[in-house]
Each structure stands twice: as C-alpha cells, then as structure tokens.
Amino acid sequence: MASLTGLVRSTLSSVVFGAGGAQFPYQVGDPLPDQDETSLWTLHHGTRRDDQSAVTVFVFEAAKDRNRVPLAKNAYRKLRTMRHPDLLNYVDGLETADLIYIVTQPVVPLRAYLAEHHGDAQLVLWGLYKIAQALEFLNGTCQVVHGNVRASSVFVTAAGEWRLGGFEVMSKPADTDPVIKSYYSLLPDIGPYSPPEIDHGQRWEVLQDNATLGLLDAWQFACLMCEAYSNRPLRSDQDLSTAAIPSATMTRGYRQLLQPTPTTRWTVAQFRAAGEKPGGYFDTEFIRTNLFLENINVKDEQEKTAFFQQLSQHVGDFPPTFCTHKVLPELLKCLEFAAGGPLVLKAVVAIGQRLSDEEYAQHITPTIVKLFAIPDRALRFSLLECLDQFIPHATDKTMDSVIFPHVAAGFVDTAPAIREQTVKALVVMAPKLSASTLQRGVLTALTKLVHDPEPGIRTNSLICVGKLGKHFTAANHTTQVAPLFARSLRDPFSHARAAALMAISATAEYQDAKDLATKLLPVVCPALLDKDKVVRVQAAKTAQTLLKRVDAAAQEMPASSPTMSASGTKMPGINGSSGAGVALAGDGGQEGGWSGWAVSSLSRGLTALGTTMVSARLSDGGVTSTSPLVTSTASPPPSALSSASAVPPTTTGLGLNAMTSPLALDTPNDPAEANQGWQGLDDLALEESPSSTLGSQSTTIGNAHKAHAQDDWDTPWDLNSAAASATASRALGSSTSLLSAKPTSKAGLGGARPSSLQQRREDRKLKLQEHREQKKKKSLGATKLGT
Structure with a gap:
C-alpha cells in the first residue's frame, strides 16, 4: 500500500508540475482513508498554495480505466456548470490526457462519515432532506436526470452537511444521445440501484416525459435511505425490504418511492412535501432551525426575535459538529450585522461550551472581541453576563490588553445596570488581568464606585473588593483598602455596611495586623450596636475574626520591647536575662506582687484624701x-x-x-x-x-x-x-x-x-x-x- 501511495503521489506531482499544471494553484496531499470502492474517484487532502486553506481533490487516473474516461469527463463538465447549496461545491479543476483533477470544498465520503457518526438520526434525516432538495432542483428546475444517486455519490462537509456529487451520467433524457443512455451500464455495481424498468427493460423513454423524469432518481433515493439507515452498501433488492427506517410515516413514503410501476411511484418532490406536513418525518425542531438559518436574511425582525428566543433552549440537543460548523457561523454573521443581539449571543455562548480551546479561538473569540467595541448597551450587558463562560477560553493577553479597556468604560457608564454588571464581571476577569491593571485600574475604579449614588452598586463594589483582596499588595491594603472599608461602615444603606464587614473579614488575612488593631477594629466595634440586626450580627462575626488575627500576631511578638537606660544602653524587659526581674503573681512570684502594690498605694491615697478634706483652716481662731x-x-x-x-x-x-x-x-x-x-x-x-x-x-x-x-x-x-x-x-x-x-x-x-x-x-x-x-x-x- 505504501508503494502504491508513493506511485500515485509521484504521478500526480509529475502532472501537476508538468507542462499543463504549472499554473495549478493547489498542493495535492495524501489520499483520504476509507475510500469508497464503487467510486471512480480517489479523494486526496489538498491545500491552496497562497493561503494554505484546506480543500479536497478528486483524482481520476485515465491510465487505470480507459473505458470510464467519458464518465469522468462528464462529471467534470457538469460539476463546473452546476451551482446549488446542496450540490458538491466546485472550486477548481484540471484535465489532462492522463489525469482529471476536481477541487472542491473539504469533504469526506458518506460511508466514512456514517461509520463515525452512525446512530445520529438527526444528521441522517437532515442529510436526506438536503439530498431531496438537490434532486428536486435537478429534476424540476434543470430538467436533468442524475442517474447515480447512492452513498458513493454523497459527500459530507465538516458541518455535517450532505452534498450530492457523482455526476458521471447526469444528462437530459430529451437530448439526442444522452450520456445516461450510452454509459449508464459502465457505472460500477449499478445493478442493485436500478429500478425494474431500467434494470430489465431498458425503457429510457420513461424518463423523457417531464412528469416521470425523476422516477429513476426517486428509486435511487430510496436506495440511499436504505444505505444510510443500515450503514452498509446495497447488495441486492432484498436489502431494500429490510431497511431500518426509523418511523412509520417515513416507512410509508419509503415504500411509495419503491413502487415497481413508474406511474404509481412517488417523485422525490412528493416525498419531501409529505414529510414537511405538520407531524411529518421532516417536521422536526432540528430541520426547522436549519431552514430558518438558511433563510434568515429574508426574515423580518419579529420572526428573528421569536426564533432566537427559543434557539438557546434547543441548541444543546443538536449534534456538536453541526452546531460548530453550521449553526455557529450563521449566528456569528447575525451578530456582526447587529441582528439578534443579546438573544443570539446566548446561543453562541451555549455552543461555545462544546468547543475546544482551539476551535473557540478560531470561531468565537474574534467575534466576541469585536462585539465589546460596539456601543450597544443591551449587547454590552449581555456580554458582561456571559463573560464567565467566555473567560476560560480567552488568553491572558487578550483579556488584559484588548477586552478590559472596553469593559472599563462601564465603570463610568450613565446606566446603573451597566455599572453594576461591570463590577460583577471583575470577579471572573481578575485571574486573567495583570497585576498592574488590578492594582491601578481596578482598585481605583472600585474606590470610586463605593461612593456611587446607587446603594446596590456600592454594596456590590464592596463585595468585589473583598473577593479581589488576594490580588492586592500590602501597600494597597494599607493605603486604599482599609480606609475604603472604614468609610463604608458609615454608609446609610444597611446592606452596604454589612457588605463592608464581610469584606473586612474576607481580607483580614491580607491586612497588616497593626492596621487591623488601629484602623479597622475601632470602626468595627460601633457596628456591634448598629440599629440593623443584619449589621450587628455580621459585626460580631467580623470582630471575632479580627481579634483572632490580632491575637495570632500578638503571640508572635516579644512580651515587652527593650528599653534604653540613661547611659544609652539597652535594658532587658520582662523576658530579659537580668536577675533584677519583676515577680508576677500569676507567674509564681512572691505574694503581694503587683496587685499588692496597687492596693497599698490606693489605700494610702484614699486615707490621705480623707484626712486632707478634714484639715482646713476654720474661721474660729484658725484651728486646723x-x-x-x-x-x-x-x-x-x-x-x-x-x-x-x-x-x-x-x-x-x-x-x-x-x-x-x-x-x-x-x-x-x-x-x-x-x-x-x-x-x-x-x-x-x-x-x-x-x-x-x-x-x-x-x-x-x-x-x-x-x-x-x-x-x-x-x-x-x-x-x-x-x-x-x-x-x-x-x-x-x-x-x-x-x-x-x-x-x-x-x-x-x-x-x-x-x-x-x-x-x-x-x-x-x-x-x-x-x-x-x-x-x-x-x-x-x-x-x-x-x-
């Protein structure tokens, strides 16, 4: 296999860089795994040379099968001229005497996709709906017969969208010598996919009538349904009767497509119309959502609002790949063109939770950054609300240098709701911000917001300071945070005072012990007798917290500081080594220690006071x-x-x-x-x-x-x-x-x-x-x- 792959690449390179391929702007890579054996084409990974964008290259080597060269050439010509959202998207191509290149959007064969996503009924149902639309376009609008509808002719995009290819026998039956009549039998293993009138009678005249032109494609569409739900190639007519069709209503339509008599057989258009009826097999939330997104540009504002309101409720039930590559791009377009606003943003954020960091950075982050620069208060409020879901996927640099400057404008916004939501957003933003931004921009803004006219904003600002305490330096706590708390304890709003007390408790471990004892405890104690119970209760808790913190710091201090004698030398304190220590009664000192001294002194003082009061010069002879x-x-x-x-x-x-x-x-x-x-x-x-x-x-x-x-x-x-x-x-x-x-x-x-x-x-x-x-x-x- 390795030698065969090398031979193919060598042949491709010689052709691409040969005389005819010097201008071919694509690099052909390795073949895709899980190639379909019934296809004429070999699929290869490819890239565009100028921007390295990914493509898929269909390669047909004439030397391997000369008899089927007309089929490959017909497919190449038809694909270049056909344009429809449900058809394989042609990008570029190259035809030489030995090779035919067809460059398309990145796709994989349907069989390989079903092997990986088998059991996802929503994707299969939506894929069949898209193929039905494509066939209706070909049979009705273009008046052509596809003639090769089966799993090997269907390819799937990264979004899970099915695209119809396999145009090898596509032609108009009314032509003088249609390709389908001349080369239909050259298609690989086409027998099981042929209806009775073609397989046994070669009645091509049935296709010449416009009313019956799509009957061949209708039969083959039923074969595709059988392959999609059974996840195996069709081998015989018996497989059609054992297909695992999911619903009874779809089973009835499936049988109508397989009617042996052409005049009683449904067309694909009839099958799709029956499924779109209320309660039909195509009447699902998933299909309705996709159809609305595809036609959102022609919807009015009222319809868009109703759609976006319910989208975020259902988007979690949709397949992840489909949401990422189908729903999300449409929603991002709406945001960029100011359609939907906050309602769309919620759905975008919900989808973003299912993405990897790389996918998030690729699809969502650029749009979110642009949205923060839009001066729309409703959108800004929604962005701030959803910021906690966006933060984990953003880099520190993006948050600090790109997004925060826009967020900071909300601190001085005239709308109180924006100011309050900006304060709440700081808590989730803080881990992504630099130290200088936190200690300057954030703390300065919060210091101003604690004086906001709105009591709720003052309260939330204090709570925010308490939550961000670990991000501030010791100097910040001494010069800004502690005075801020002291002022807030005089706030007339009781919940603001309670919030200040809670914030003091939360930041006590970051405060200097001396500041706690000299600045915060003196202002906390009056709150113990606050007129509001909620403040009193919190003040008691806060006082206990601060006292424990101060007590812990006091335990680490010496019993007394050394003193200086008259000669300038240090004298030991209580814990000094001098023998002339002070004996404390509580420490086993002699009886009548410091307490005895105080009693004696007090007794002498009071006795002298009583004697002095009596000793006075009287007017009767000056007797004392x-x-x-x-x-x-x-x-x-x-x-x-x-x-x-x-x-x-x-x-x-x-x-x-x-x-x-x-x-x-x-x-x-x-x-x-x-x-x-x-x-x-x-x-x-x-x-x-x-x-x-x-x-x-x-x-x-x-x-x-x-x-x-x-x-x-x-x-x-x-x-x-x-x-x-x-x-x-x-x-x-x-x-x-x-x-x-x-x-x-x-x-x-x-x-x-x-x-x-x-x-x-x-x-x-x-x-x-x-x-x-x-x-x-x-x-x-x-x-x-x-x-």
Missing part, C-alpha cells in the same frame, strides 16, 4: 484639725470600740473594701475633744432658702448668726447653699454612727463602713463649701465668727 472625720457626737459604747479595734484591716482585692479603713482608729470619748472645738452636728441649725425667693437669707454656723439683705449674687450659688443645707438636714436625721454596729465578719466591716463613710464625706464637703461662702460674705459686712 488633722484627725479623721467622725460623724457622731456621742461616744460609742465600749463594746463597739473594742470590737472595731479588734478587727484587723483587710488588704485583699482591688476594690474599695480592700483598703485599710480609717474607721479603725481610736475615737476619743469626750465630745468636745471629738469635735476639735467645733459644735456638734446636732447643734447646727440650718434653714433652706430656695433660690426662687430673693428675700432675707439666714445662715447659722456655730453661735454666729448673720442676716443680710437681698443681693445680686448668681443663682447657682444660692442653689449650692440650699442643696448643702438640705443634704445636712438629711444627714442629721440619720446620725447613727457606723461604730455602733458590731461587724459580724470581715466582709461586714469592709463592706458597710466605707459606703457610709463616703456619704458622710460628701456631706462634709458640702458643709465646708458653705463655710467658704460665708467667709466671702465678710467683705459685705458680715462679722467674724466667734470662738
């Missing part, structure tokens, strides 16, 4: 008292004093109950000594003077009494004096000394006394304030208080 304040003029019982002095002071804890109580000091029994020259509290006579009455005021302190006329002092002063008098009266009404109550426990001594002491200190403050006011009044003529 430094003893603790005692709020009762009566001497307590000895039992109370002994009990009080017997209870040791408590120093546990950090509360006020833990400090050393000044009430444990010795209290003098003499009332005069206890009051240090002051009158007892029970002897004080205080009168309330409401600030609303500006009449005569009277104040009694000790033995001094001074009445003065109404003056112009500020009202707050009067209010302070009245409040102090009222407080003193209440205090005098309940002057039971704390020392008179015997504590039953340390808790009782440490808990009840300080609270009562605090109340009495407050009362004493008010008395001292009143005293200072009286001193100020001296300048108005008041006499000095006596001793």
